[in-house]
Amino acid sequence: xxxxxxxxxxxxxxxxxxxxxxxxxxxxxxxxxxxxxxxxxxxxxxxxxxxxxxxxxxxxxxxxxxxxxxxxxxxxxxxxxxxxxxxxxxxxxxxxxxxxxxxxxxxxxxxxxxxxxxxxxxxxx
Amino acid sequence: xxxxxxxxxxxxxxxxxxxxxxxxxxxxxxxxxxxxxxxxxxxxxxxxxxxxxxxxxxxxxxxxxxxxxxxxxxxxxxxxxxxxxxxxxxxxxxxxxxxxxxxxxxxxxxxxxxxxxxxxxxxxxxxxxxxxxxxxxxxxxxxxxxxxxxxxxxxxxxxxxxxxxxxxxxxxxxxxxxxxxxxxxxxxxxxxxxxxxxxxxxxxxxxxxxxxxxxxxxxxxxxxxxxxxxxxxxxxxxxxxxxxxxxxxxxxxxxxxxxxxxxxxxxxxxxxxxxxxxxxxxxxxxxxxxxxxxxxxxxxxxxxxxxxxxxxxxxxxxxxxxxxxxxxxxxxxxxxxxxxxxxxxxxxxxxxxxxxxxxxxxxxxxxxxxxxxxxxxxxxxxxxxxxxxxxxxxxxxxxxxxxxxxxxxxxxxxxxxxxxxxxxxxxxxxxxxxxxxxxxxxxxxxxxxxxxxxxxxxxxxxxxxxxxxxxxxxxxxxxxxxxxxxxxxxxxxxxxxxxxxxxxxxxxxxxxxxxxxxxxxxxxxxxxxxxxxxxxxxxxxxxxxxxxxxxxxxxxxxxxxxxxxxxxxxxxxxxxxxxxxxxxxxxx
Numbered sequence: 001x002x003x004x005x006x007x008x009x010x011x012x013x014x015x016x017x018x019x020x021x022x023x024x025x026x027x028x029x030x031x032x033x034x035x036x037x038x039x040x041x042x043x044x045x046x047x048x049x050x051x052x053x054x055x056x057x058x059x060x061x062x063x064x065x066x067x068x069x070x071x072x073x074x075x076x077x078x079x080x081x082x083x084x085x086x087x088x089x090x091x092x093x094x095x096x097x098x099x100x101x102x103x104x105x106x107x108x109x110x111x112x113x114x115x116x117x118x119x120x121x122x123x124x125x
Numbered sequence: 126x127x128x129x130x131x132x133x134x135x136x137x138x139x140x141x142x143x144x145x146x147x148x149x150x151x152x153x154x155x156x157x158x159x160x161x162x163x164x165x166x167x168x169x170x171x172x173x174x175x176x177x178x179x180x181x182x183x184x185x186x187x188x189x190x191x192x193x194x195x196x197x198x199x200x201x202x203x204x205x206x207x208x209x210x211x212x213x214x215x216x217x218x219x220x221x222x223x224x225x226x227x228x229x230x231x232x233x234x235x236x237x238x239x240x241x242x243x244x245x246x247x248x249x250x251x252x253x254x255x256x257x258x259x260x261x262x263x264x265x266x267x268x269x270x271x272x273x274x275x276x277x278x279x280x281x282x283x284x285x286x287x288x289x290x291x292x293x294x295x296x297x298x299x300x301x302x303x304x305x306x307x308x309x310x311x312x313x314x315x316x317x318x319x320x321x322x323x324x325x326x327x328x329x330x331x332x333x334x335x336x337x338x339x340x341x342x343x344x345x346x347x348x349x350x351x352x353x354x355x356x357x358x359x360x361x362x363x364x365x366x367x368x369x370x371x372x373x374x375x376x377x378x379x380x381x382x383x384x385x386x387x388x389x390x391x392x393x394x395x396x397x398x399x400x401x402x403x404x405x406x407x408x409x410x411x412x413x414x415x416x417x418x419x420x421x422x423x424x425x426x427x428x429x430x431x432x433x434x435x436x437x438x439x440x441x442x443x444x445x446x447x448x449x450x451x452x453x454x455x456x457x458x459x460x461x462x463x464x465x466x467x468x469x470x471x472x473x474x475x476x477x478x479x480x481x482x483x484x485x486x487x488x489x490x491x492x493x494x495x496x497x498x499x500x501x502x503x504x505x506x507x508x509x510x511x512x513x514x515x516x517x518x519x520x521x522x523x524x525x526x527x528x529x530x531x532x533x534x535x536x537x538x539x540x541x542x543x544x545x546x547x548x549x550x551x552x553x554x555x556x557x558x559x560x561x562x563x564x565x566x567x568x569x570x571x572x573x574x575x576x577x578x579x580x581x582x583x584x585x586x587x588x589x590x591x592x593x594x595x596x597x598x599x600x601x602x603x604x605x606x607x608x609x610x611x612x613x614x615x616x617x618x619x620x621x622x623x624x625x626x627x628x629x630x631x632x633x634x635x636x637x638x639x640x641x642x643x644x645x646x647x648x649x650x651x652x653x654x655x656x657x658x659x660x661x662x663x664x665x666x667x668x669x670x671x672x673x674x675x676x677x678x679x680x681x682x683x684x685x686x687x688x689x690x691x692x693x694x695x696x697x698x699x700x701x702x703x704x705x706x707x708x709x710x711x712x713x
Contacts, residue, residue: 001669006699108250114176
């Protein structure tokens with residue numbers, strides 16, 4: 001018998017505030033964590049192999065038992081400011097940030113970072 | 126009504142898109158709202174700076190990140206005058222891959238028309254294939270290997286969707302016509318495998334240009350108690366891209382490299398360049414008839430659909446014919462009865478497969494096909510008729526009793542029966558009985574709760590018969606110098622001797638979920654929720670299968686005063702899967 005266990009944690013928090021009648025500030029934080037592993041799979045094909053130079057043999061070794069394991073964390077932050085400078089005019093700024101941390105790469109490492117800063121003006125008529 | 130909703134949604138989308146959830150909302154209308162203005166709208170201009178690093182397929186899977194800065198423009202205008210309503214919106218994110226346009230028109234509720242277009246990028250994964258290496262000690266030539274012909278390629282698809290429709294209402298009949306054109310273009314990774322001499326996986330970059338066009342037309346009749354609708358739909362799909370070409374490996378004995386394996390494959394290098402990853406053109410049409418009859422608070426609805434889907438390159442097709450009906454009857458003021466019935470048939474063409482049976486040029490079997498070389502193991506030819514496991518007739522019946530035993534308390538008791546009859550698959554019939562009870566209730570003025578408990582019992586669930594654990598047919602190495610660690614069995618004898626059935630479907634499944642929300646005052650709400658499912662199959666002949674999922678969570682909303690509010694939450698999920706796992710060395 002073999003198996004596959006996985007756990008995920010997701011937590012988030014958001015704050016929205018109106019310091020004045022014409023301004024709004026908001027911030028959202030999200031944290032996700034996922035762990036997964038093959039269980040009870042004791043496979044080692046290494047003793048049966050002749051290994052040629054230049055080939056990796058990942059699936060012909062004990063490494064196969066943990067080949068698709070997962071240990072991954074993502075942190076996301078979104079925040080911004082909206083200011084109504086006059087009745088038809090609103091100025092806004094937002095920041096989006098995400099950080100991906102792949103601690104057990106599978107096929108390829110998906111560690112990375114994304115940052116976007118946006119500024120704009122909105123006219124209502 | 127739809128146009129008014131559209132106006133609200135469009136405004137909300139514009140505001141959210143600019144990150145201003147509340148500040149720009151107009152004041153709430155008074156009790157006697159003035160007539161709507163002929164024109165109002167929103168215009169937004171902005172710019173975004175983007176910085177990324179790492180694997181773009183995750184950090185920016187659907188974003189344009191080719192340039193550090195992008196300008197954006199969004200404009201919405203809507204209004205109403207003399208029964209003419211319109212709603213126009215346009216957004217461009219500074220790149221052709223990030224656009225969204227929509228136009229809605231309503232003329233005195235007689236003619237309604239719309240057209241929308243949106244596009245977005247989607248980055249696609251690139252499998253490095255570098256785990257596909259393996260070998261046996263038999264001469265150092267019996268290996269699994271790979272080749273990625275474009276190892277630095279970054280794959281991306283651009284999605285586009287142009288959709289339009291018009292409704293014309295003449296008294297109690299509405300005629301409607303719609304058209305949708307979806308496009309997916311770009312590059313993605315495709316693979317093929319050459320067997321004999323080695324298991325050789327080769328990856329290519331394929332340029333593709335998929336176009337799916339759907340045309341719908343129909344009419345809807347509305348009478349006092351009866352509504353009936355007929356819809357015809359036609360969908361065509363084709364890939365206008367070019368297929369990669371590949372010359373497969375020479376089929377030789379993997380260890381000795383003798384030219385004796387040609388009769389085990391249908392093609393090898395002698396066939397020259399051959400196309401890889403060919404997507405056939407598909408045509409589908411359907412006829413759908415819907416009807417609803419309402420008498421007092423009772424209703425009877427029904428749907429009948431007949432559809433035909435055809436691979437027009439190969440003239441292969443399958444048909445869907447099915448119907449669904451639902452009866453709802455109130456039983457007094459505190460109870461109701463709902464009954465559903467559904468039955469459909471999938472009928473896929475059987476196909477005669479004319480296998481190319483080549484003869485081997487050398488060795489003891491020279492001049493013979495594979496079946497001629499092993500006449501005791503196989504029939505005279507590998508030609509066969511492929512009868513589809515897709516052919517099936519599912520029948521479903523469900524009945525639900527609803528009750529309101531107390532104020533703001535609702536309970537539902539249900540029973541469902543489903544039978545899936547398969548024409549050709551080994552599991553000829555699967556039967557599932559389902560029982561459930563669900564409810565929701567207000568617990569005083571400061572709490573409410575919701576729950577559902579469901580149990581399913583399945584007889585003969587879908588499984589793969591004789592999928593694993595081949596019998597030990599030769600418990601000693603084959604002779605040779607050096608001695609092979611593998612037995613001298615042919616791979617087909619191992620496959621044919623498999624004994625264990627495998628599945629990923631349960632015979633019993635229990636599902637429980639509950640939710641409790643407490644609101645001690647107007648500024649605080651706390652919700653706890655829990656979901657649990659346990660599925661087991663203990664009817665397999667060699668093993669048991671099971672999957673258990675547990676997921677608790679909590680949400681909190683708190684508003685200290687009129688100036689700020691906080692939301693927070695946490696969800697945990699744990700899933701455990703147990704199954705028999707068995708693999709053959711080198712899959713033969």
